[in-house]
Amino acid sequence: MARRGWWRFASRVVPFTMRDGMGAAAARGPLFMTKSGPISRMKQRRTHFLPYLLALPIILYETIFLVSPIAQGIYGSFTNIQLASNRPTIWVGLANYARMFADAEFWSSLRVTATFTVLVIVVALGAGLLTALLFNRPFRFRPLARALLMIPWAFPEVPVTMIFIWILNPQFGVVNVLARMIPGVTDNPQWLQVPELAMAWVVLIASWKAFPFYSLVILAALQSVSQELYDAAKVDGANTLQLFQNITLPGIATTLELLVVLASIFSFKQFSIVFLMTGGGPVGATETIVMRIYNAAFRFYDYSYAAAMGVAGFLISLTIAIIFITVQARRAREFA
Amino acid sequence: MTSTVSTQLVRYTRARDTVGRTLLYIAIIAVTLVTIFPIYWMLVSTLQPNSYTLHYPPPFFPQEIRFAQFGELFAGHPVANWLKNSFLIALMSMLLCTALTVVGAYTLSSLRWRGRSAFGLFLLVTQMLPEVLVLIPLYIMYSRLDLLNQLPTLSVVDAAFALPICIWILKGVFDSVPPEVLDAALVDGCSELSTAWRIVLPLSTPGLVAVAVVAFFAGWNEYLYASILLGSTELMPASVGLTTLKGLSGVQVEQYMAAGMVFSILPVVFYLSMQRYIISGLTAGAVKG
Structure with a gap:
């Protein structure tokens, strides 16, 4: 029931999904499509222009503020944008792209993006899965504990970076107290000045902020796994690990798959945390593609080059979006 | 035995x-x-005089509690003005986004038309675009049209980014209205639009509140666009203002942290109370949290 709406939508996208699940959707019956009933058919004919009329302002709105800037960006990537003066823009063809492909820093930012994204997926989804498994068991104060766990997710990004800048302060930061408990650490490390440490912290902070969301989604999936399967397996003498491997994991596999794609979208988009913690530094160690585009445009006023890299970023996010849609459709088919 | x-x-x-x-x-x-x-730690650093926090190693538990830093913060810095700007941006973004969301969710949930799935896909893809990609051309467009440094032009962009997820949230809520209710209304002679207005919408009040919350705090929390599209200090919203505090001399740690607390309290309370809806929107209706 919960997935019905999506299913109806996904089944149009991937027509093959339509076949076997038809009965399920028809059971509730989309009101204005009911084949029987003269009222609906009459109504449908009378108002067939209405949906277009209603969708139009939204499509226009999103086109003006999101789609047309992207289109302009694509156009701009083939030109030499002169923002300050009134000089006309010069068509430079593929020059910006040639520069991009020859630019070692561009490739390095792609590597940083991949590292950051993969690490955030592993850490945030790992923490999300772990906490979901813990919180799936009944215990006292569970509602309170769940609410506390969700706080990082609800916190705005700017104050989050404020907290962590303070916690990581090399002189007074509380994290030094904890770090010095590790044998061999006698100095306060320069947490955001060492490339590896800076990357580790950016990943940790982004994961800390994101994992409650994954945890909650996984928890919802865990609760939909049939208890009967567990009972039956226990009667057959399965141990905890076997239960997890053979029942829990297959039961939440599609959800995990969906979350991996969603997490890669979110961490690919991630800007504010990286920008406010490190600005892409030290020496480009945390400069993701999104950061690099920003720096090119607003630190070096190199708009055309930023636009070319923006096209690369757009193609990547479009690819992930298409994967998301495919995974969603397959997941919907499984639940139909 | x-x-x-x-x-x-x-x-x-x-x-x-x-x-x-x-x-x-x-x-x-x-x-x-x-x-x-x-x-x-943010709370401890806010409430405790900085003689304790600016000491290594800092104590794990607050040694002394004071509240004067909130007053000092508001007296010493234009925090009230920042919050006012944030509020105005968020309010405009909320009104615009909620109005469009009701229409969008209705077309996506209740009406059957060719192109509906394309419309849904369009929204899904716009939701996934990195903000930076849109920022540069938009900045160029705004600076050519002389639209920089205006609160309304910022909030229409914030609304554009919040709109897809808001539509997904409300679509899920509209979907859950029992069809029997709609059938009954139709039989009683309600037209589709008046069914939507008189029956679906009142039944979806919690979803509408969730949409308003998401749209409001999208504007309230937003940092990137605000930092680029608003240059003047007069118009600076709190999200940008907070980041400038760090660089100012004479800002005490507890004031800095107090500013973060003041800014966060509303989004935390509202997001937590609406989390179920927000999660269903973020996953495009795949998961009801």
């Missing part, structure tokens, strides 16, 4: 359960503590 064996078994199982439960509680407490520690 058999009874002793089973008694032993029961005793053994119980002991194992007790150990298991204890471990479970320890794990849960550990996870919760680690998770909320940064927030706890």
Whole structure:
């Protein structure tokens, strides 16, 4: 029931999904499509222009503020944008792209993006899965504990970076107290000045902020796994690990798959945390593609080059979006 | 004989359960503590005079509590003005986004038309675009049209980014209105639009509140666009203002942290109370949290 709406939508996208699940959707019956009933058919004919009329302002709105800037960006990537003066823009063809492909820093930012994204997926989804498994068991104060766990997710990004800048302060930061408990650490490390440490912290902070969301989604999936399967397996003498491997994991596999794609979208988009913690530094160690585009445009006023890299970023996010849609459709088919 | 064996078994199982439960509680407490520690530390650093925090090693528990830093913060810095700007941006973004969301969710949920799935896909893809990609051309467009440095032009962009997820949230809520209710209304002679207005919308009040919350705090929390599209200090919203505090001399740690607390309290309260809806929107309706 919960997935019905999506299913109806996904089944149009991937027509093959339509076949076997038809009965399920028809059971509730989309009101204005009911084949029987003269009222609906009459109504449908009378108002067939209405949906277009209603969708139009939204499509226009999103086109003006999101789609047309992207289109302009694509156009701009083939030109030499002169923002300050009134000089006309010069068509430079593929020059910006040639520069991009020859630019070692561009490739390095792609590597940083991949590292950051993969690490955030592993850490945030790992923490999300772990906490979901813990919180799936009944215990006292569970509602309170769940609410506390969700706080990082609800916190705005700017104050989050404020907290962590303070916690990581090399002189007074509380994290030094904890770090010095590790044998061999006698100095306060320069947490955001060492490339590896800076990357580790950016990943940790982004994961800390994101994992409650994954945890909650996984928890919802865990609760939909049939208890009967567990009972039956226990009667057959399965141990905890076997239960997890053979029942829990297959039961939440599609959800995990969906979350991996969603997490890669979110961490690919991630800007504010990286920008406010490190600005892409030290020496480009945390400069993701999104950061690099920003720096090119607003630190070096190199708009055309930023636009070319923006096209690369757009193609990547479009690819992930298409994967998301495919995974969603397959997941919907499984639940139909 | 058999009874002793089973008694032993029961005793053994119980002991194992007790150990298991204890471990479970320890794990849960550990996870919760680690998770909320940064927030706890922000609270401690806010409430405690900085003579304690600017000391190594800092004490883990507050030694002394004072509230004067909130007054000092508002007196010494234009925080009230920042918050006012944030509020105006968020309010405009909320009104615009909520109005469009009702229309969008209705077309996506209740109406059947060719192109509906394309419309849904369009929204899904716009939701996934990195903000930076749109920012540069938009900045160029705004600077050519002389639209920079205006609160309304910022909030229309914030609304554009919040709109897809808001539509997904409300679509899910509209979907859950029982079809029997709609059938009954139709039989009683309601037209589609008046069914939507008089029946679907009132039944979806919590979803509408969730949409308003998401749209409001999208504007309130937003940093990137605000920092680029608004240059003047007069118009600076709190999200940008907070980041400037760090660089100012004479800003005490507890004021800096107090500013973060003041800014965060509303989004945290509202997001937590609306989390179920927001999660269903973020996953495009795949998951009802």
